[in-house]
Amino acid sequence: MKAIEASGLYKTYSGFFRRKGGRALDGVDLKVDAGTAFGLIGLNGAGKTTFIKTVLDVVKPDKGSIRILGGRPEDIQTRMRTGYLPERLEMPGAWTPRSFLRSICRFRGVRDFEDQIRFRLSQVGLAPEAGHRIRTFSKGMKRRLGVAAALTGSPELIVLDEPTDGIDPIGRLEVRRILEQEKKRGATIFINSHLLTETERFCDRIGIIHNGRIKREGSMKELCGDVDRWRAAFEKGSDEELIRKQGFEKETDSDDWIFVTSSLEDLNRALDSARAGGALLSGLRPDLKQLDEILAEVAGGEE
Amino acid sequence: MKRISFAAFDLLKEAVARKWIVAVSVLITLMLLTLAFFLRLDVVDGALAASRFFGRDMGSDIRAVDIELKPLFQAAGGLLFYSCLILGAFITADFAPGLLSPGRIEHTLSLPVKRWELLTGMFSGVLILVLLGCMYAAGGFTVILGIKTGYWTSAPVVTGLLAVAAFCAVYGPMLAVAVFFRSSAVSGAAGGLIISLGIMASYRAEMAGMFQPGTGRWIFEILTAPFPRIVKLSTFAMNLDYAVSTDWLELVRLIAGHILFGSAALIVGILGFDKKDF
Numbered sequence A: 001m002k003a004i005e006a007s008g009l010y011k012t013y014s015g016f017f018r019r020k021g022g023r024a025l026d027g028v029d030l031k032v033d034a035g036t037a038f039g040l041i042g043l044n045g046a047g048k049t050t051f052i053k054t055v056l057d058v059v060k061p062d063k064g065s066i067r068i069l070g071g072r073p074e075d076i077q078t079r080m081r082t083g084y085l086p087e088r089l090e091m092p093g094a095w096t097p098r099s100f101l102r103s104i105c106r107f108r109g110v111r112d113f114e115d116q117i118r119f120r121l122s123q124v125g126l127a128p129e130a131g132h133r134i135r136t137f138s139k140g141m142k143r144r145l146g147v148a149a150a151l152t153g154s155p156e157l158i159v160l161d162e163p164t165d166g167i168d169p170i171g172r173l174e175v176r177r178i179l180e181q182e183k184k185r186g187a188t189i190f191i192n193s194h195l196l197t198e199t200e201r202f203c204d205r206i207g208i209i210h211n212g213r214i215k216r217e218g219s220m221k222e223l224c225g226d227v228d229r230w231r232a233a234f235e236k237g238s239d240e241e242l243i244r245k246q247g248f249e250k251e252t253d254s255d256d257w258i259f260v261t262s263s264l265e266d267l268n269r270a271l272d273s274a275r276a277g278g279a280l281l282s283g284l285r286p287d288l289k290q291l292d293e294i295l296a297e298v299a300g301g302e303e
Numbered sequence B: 001m002k003r004i005s006f007a008a009f010d011l012l013k014e015a016v017a018r019k020w021i022v023a024v025s026v027l028i029t030l031m032l033l034t035l036a037f038f039l040r041l042d043v044v045d046g047a048l049a050a051s052r053f054f055g056r057d058m059g060s061d062i063r064a065v066d067i068e069l070k071p072l073f074q075a076a077g078g079l080l081f082y083s084c085l086i087l088g089a090f091i092t093a094d095f096a097p098g099l100l101s102p103g104r105i106e107h108t109l110s111l112p113v114k115r116w117e118l119l120t121g122m123f124s125g126v127l128i129l130v131l132l133g134c135m136y137a138a139g140g141f142t143v144i145l146g147i148k149t150g151y152w153t154s155a156p157v158v159t160g161l162l163a164v165a166a167f168c169a170v171y172g173p174m175l176a177v178a179v180f181f182r183s184s185a186v187s188g189a190a191g192g193l194i195i196s197l198g199i200m201a202s203y204r205a206e207m208a209g210m211f212q213p214g215t216g217r218w219i220f221e222i223l224t225a226p227f228p229r230i231v232k233l234s235t236f237a238m239n240l241d242y243a244v245s246t247d248w249l250e251l252v253r254l255i256a257g258h259i260l261f262g263s264a265a266l267i268v269g270i271l272g273f274d275k276k277d278f
Helices: A048-055 A076-080 A097-108 A113-123 A139-151 A169-185 A196-202 A220-224 A240-245 A264-276 A291-302 B002-015 B019-038 B070-092 B095-099 B105-110 B115-149 B155-181 B184-202 B204-208 B215-224 B230-238 B248-275
Strands: A002-013 A022-033 A037-041 A063-068 A082-085 A157-161 A188-192 A205-210 A213-218 A229-234 A257-260 A281-286 B042-044 B047-050
Touching (some): A002 A048, A022 A063, A022 A188, A048 A157, A048 A188, A076 A082, A082 A139, A097 A113, A097 A139, A188 A196, A196 A291, A213 A220, A213 A291, A220 A291, B002 B115, B070 B115, B070 B155, B070 B184, B095 B155, B105 B115, B115 B155, B115 B248, B155 B184, B155 B230, B184 B215, B204 B215, B230 B248
Parallel strands (some): A037 A188, A037 A205, A082 A157, A157 A188
Antiparallel strands (some): A002 A022, A229 A257, A229 A281
């Protein structure tokens, strides 16, 4: 089953009254499998937030169709099964986290909502502040409360727009751990994040959006292509000439050695020869392209 | 219906935390306390033995208490009616823009609630809030005067209800404007404009004479026709107990007109809200 199915989505904002006009979505086609974690990345103004808002019926597309969890985004039953954390979440400052989550529980029809609220607040580390007014919270605390709000009612589809923005590194790890738990529960997680490493680590599949179109989409392995470069590290004191003779090239700005091949046999043969000559291998990893490099490539190719 | 009540409840919950609401509640309470402790009225057998308001001798003969209190009730009715409209418009001007503000509305719209339910909930919440304020003031006034004079009347409470009906006509356009502009200043200005136009519409027959017969007068009459006749409703509200013969049909028409006007504006707001991107 597909959690999100978008086909031929177009959206152009009119430049009317203080709003910057322009085409935000230019024929987006995207399918996200249920039970997976999907990351959408792109430069500022690429159309990430507009796409998310279209998925949730906050923005109406000019053209195209979208289905989430098999239903239409505007259907109440579909929304009951969807949780959302906007990029910029404003909450009623005079309320407490408990009353804010209670309101969400009422709308989502959560029955055992006191248990649910207690669980979600302790999950994001806000249980001690459950009775404090939201206006006294720091940016990170508000963000964590936003995450709790998105997860309240255990929705099947969780859409998070910059979920860890403003959260400290330990908090980020916590959020990732929580999202891992939600994924294990079977929820689909759709993330839009500027933190590429985080997206790379957590998401099963990644989509790159640029100028309102999905330019690339796939798993990290698919996006990075076949491994044809290897990065090896040898202990200091190893015979560099011997290593070089096996086909390794020393990188100028690091102590790493690069071996270019798509054949594992060739790689192992070269390593065996180097080690037989006394070189001590201390590390080996495929020299994959980083997500930011791929993003830059996509954006650069378009310019 | 359930979701409308959730939206209304959330609005009320947020409203009670606002300083202006607290300030108005304190103001009403102070006014009631002033009446309770400082209004000097002595009543004997259903009449005012000594006709004094705030200690001032009225210098009139002994009269029936309802006749004697007529100016007081009329003034209180007028005060209640127009305070409801003006203070109501002022205080509630930032409710809808606040709830529709960026960062807030995106999240609310993602919840299982239809857009029309959300807006109707906001509308109902505001009306309930204004109704509670009016009932507190009117109820308090009735009880204090009732205890002091032995004269019990439901007129202030009915005046309060009529004021809420009038406010319906003011808040509908305010909410519709808030949908399009998300500005409390513009929303408040819309309320002020409706009150002004409503006052003008109440005198449209008299004012029409100021225009030359023909196109000018016709345009004036067409332009002022849709607006609720606020002054007419307030006149009814202030004279409920004293009108020699209340024209009930006219009163019902006026109430229906105000509610219809507010509802029509709400529908315009809903139609705009339904198509709007946030």
